[in-house]
Amino acid sequence: QQQVKQSPQSLIVQKGGISIINCAYENTAFDYFPWYQQFPGKGPALLIAIRPDVSEKKEGRFTISFNKSAKQFSLHIMDSQPGDSATYFCAAIPNTGTASKLTFGTGTRLQVTL
Amino acid sequence: EPEVTQTPSHQVTQMGQEVILRCVPISNHLYFYWYRQILGQKVEFLVSFYNNEISEKSEIFDDQFSVERPDGSNFTLKIRSTKLEDSAMYFCASRWPGQGAIYGYTFGSGTRLTVV
Numbered sequence: 001q002q003q004v005k006q007s008p009q010s011l012i013v014q015k016g017g018i019s020i021i022n023c024a025y026e027n028t029a030f031d032y033f034p035w036y037q038q039f040p041g042k043g044p045a046l047l048i049a050i051r052p053d054v055s056e057k058k059e060g061r062f063t064i065s066f067n068k069s070a071k072q073f074s075l076h077i078m079d080s081q082p083g084d085s086a087t088y089f090c091a092a093i094p095n096t097g098t099a100s101k102l103t104f105g106t107g108t109r110l111q112v113t114l
Numbered sequence: 115e116p117e118v119t120q121t122p123s124h125q126v127t128q129m130g131q132e133v134i135l136r137c138v139p140i141s142n143h144l145y146f147y148w149y150r151q152i153l154g155q156k157v158e159f160l161v162s163f164y165n166n167e168i169s170e171k172s173e174i175f176d177d178q179f180s181v182e183r184p185d186g187s188n189f190t191l192k193i194r195s196t197k198l199e200d201s202a203m204y205f206c207a208s209r210w211p212g213q214g215a216i217y218g219y220t221f222g223s224g225t226r227l228t229v230v
Binding site for chain 1 (some may be wrong): 155156159203
């Protein structure tokens with residue numbers, strides 16, 4: 001119940017295309033959903049985040065869509081660029097407790113080709 | 115931009131040896147974390163630390179692990195007797211209090227621990 005399921009495991013998109021990564025969760029105590037971008041040898045870096053009272057959030061080329069009833073959320077990368085090639089993790093934080101630990105999805109390795 | 119600094123970047127140790135991974139969190143942050151990532155797998159929570167004590171720990175964080183904030187600036191993870199399965203990338207993270215502070219949840223670049 002603590003898991004966050006993420007798909008696909010890997011994704012190849014042509015430059016200029018749309019990259020779509022999907023996540024699903026079961027724990028209704030989760031109430032904050034960030035996406036992280038990780039380059040090889042680096043730590044995860046926050047990309048964009050959403051709370052479940054919002055159905056969509058957009059920052060530049062990155063958009064999160066959130067479906068609370070289905071307990072699913074997705075990351076859309078518009079006009080994908082080679083520099084977007086990285087591993088993307090969805091994550092979730094519960095509204096209980098003060099530790100606010102992140103539960104990560106399994107990751108999606110994105111490759112944007114020329 | 116403030117950074118979380120981790121040292122060393124790579125450590126090789128023999129099985130059964132003790133290792134200490136070091137982190138310098140962002141100076142005004144109050145919550146501190148260790149996560150680990152086994153090669154090719156997801157990032158997993160190990161422990162959170164607040165007000166000089168552990169606030170939450172995972173099943174992974176057994177008696178072989180300990181954390182300490184010895185001098186108000188460093189935050190360390192000690193593994194007393196390393197096992198082969200402890201080989202992973204270990205990430206330190208820190209953040210300011212409050213749910214809205216998700217944007218201040220900052221990860222270091224990690225320490226790659228290799229147990230041989």
